[in-house]
Amino acid sequence: MLRRSDIQIRDPFVVTVPEEGLYYLYGTTDRNAWSGPGTGFDVYRSRDLAHWEGPFPAFRPETGFWGTENFWAPEVHCWRGMYYMFASFKAPGRRRATQILAANGPLGPFRPLSDRPATPPDWECLDGTLYVDRQGDPWIVFCREWLQVTDGEMYALRLSADLTATAGEPVKLFAATEAPWVRSAVYEVSGQEEARGFVTDGPFLFRPAEQELWMLWSSHGDEGYAVGVAKSASGEIEGPWIQEKLPFFRRDGGHGMLFADLEGRLTLALHCPNRTPDERPVFFRVKPEGGTLVISAD
Template identity: 55%
Template sequence: MRDPFVLKQESEGCYYLYGSTDPNIWKGKAIGFDVYKSRDLEDWEGPFPAFRPEPDFWSDTNYWAPEVHAYDGKYYMFATFKAEGVCRGTQILVADQPVGPFIPHSDGPVTPHDWECLDGTLYVDEDGTPWIVFCHEWVQVKNGTVCASRLSPELDRAIGEPILLFSALDASWVDAVKGGAGYVTDGPYAYRCNNGELLLLWSSFRQGRYAQGIARSVSGGILGPWVQEPEPIYENDGGHGMIFRTFEGKILLTLHAPNSTPDERPVFIELAEEDGRLRYV
């Protein structure tokens, strides 16, 4: 599994684990997304088929990075899709329960149709406005970026033009991939600290290895400006992470490591938070 994402379901006292689960996620015909269920993050039930495309679904490859968010009484999956001759993008799916089945909610991707995009995540600001935060991919722009777009209250379309938050080279620790071909931005995820500071997790490469970085919003809002932490929080060839709290109150970072297929697995790392700073326990 790549790109692990955990949904904590209070009413059931359990966790749902989603991720990129196709046997070959890089090429060939995609199958869908699976989900696992656990009460202790150690013993897992599943896999259960969370999403399987209908025959007329537009995308047939690169099913990546599903995130599931509880919002307004339903469960919304933000997931990356692609098809031959169509730009990669994040579409929003919906279901009545965390295990699915998820069905298309937005009319195709809500990211710009002429941009190669991936890894959309939901962020709801303090006014209750939903946003999608996503990456404009380095394969198209070389210096990958993280952008945000407002979403409709129904989460079925973007409203207005994307807003640039930062680019890969804004972080001093980022190195180029594939002999200088470009600079990667992957997997944004927003985390609000106890003191009100807003962090944004995202991933890139350092010295040839996948790494988990953190940006900090000066304003405390999603539009920043964003300041990059000088060092990744994890640089041992793992990333595309998110943070959640366990039922016992622990703060866990989950990411996949190593970054090689088919060896990648979800990893759970306990963190402590002090004055808006995160560190390993």
């Protein structure tokens, strides 16, 4: 049995399965996710969010799979009785992209739904997430990399009902610098000289009330990696999107998502700190209050 502090993971994503009384924890689990061949994704399970079984191999690439490196940020969503993983991959000569995979249960094994990613083939993309609109139609919401556009962007793209194909053209939601709190970041790119840009990472959409649609997303602020809140003025995915002036979580942690625990309490998951190999999953009780999210003492 592992404690939370034993698990090195980036981009944590938790699925609660009430009928089993279990939580499943996914994330970027390669020891060095930045370089070298990708191994796959592991999953852990728990009854109390403190003690964990695993790791179990949720995904391992089969012969012929296009992605070979940068296995990042798997999310798992239950949709029409199946479990779908949205995860990012890259390969030499190929753009980084989000692929959709499927399995019969939360432990996997997850296998690609198709032979191609869901994001545009000529764009550098990552961190795709599933959003289902009020008409019941599925979308992928994803980031277009700052490496390609300097000012990172957020997009939405409608999917077919079985998630195997896209339907329509990408809709731009916002750019990173539309948020007043975002600062530029400097990264080493492929062992070469440093590059500077404005990051968009980790979208997660939720409705705090029937007519409202909010998004958690990450970038860099004054105190390091952070999580901000954006709100759709129309309550629909197309926006327009209005950015909170300050990040919700400010200091050296990010790529957040929300889940309801087994008692129905809203919980935030993110990784902190944001340095390898020290990143760990962190959980906070949260609640919408005063027009934003606040960490709850409950």
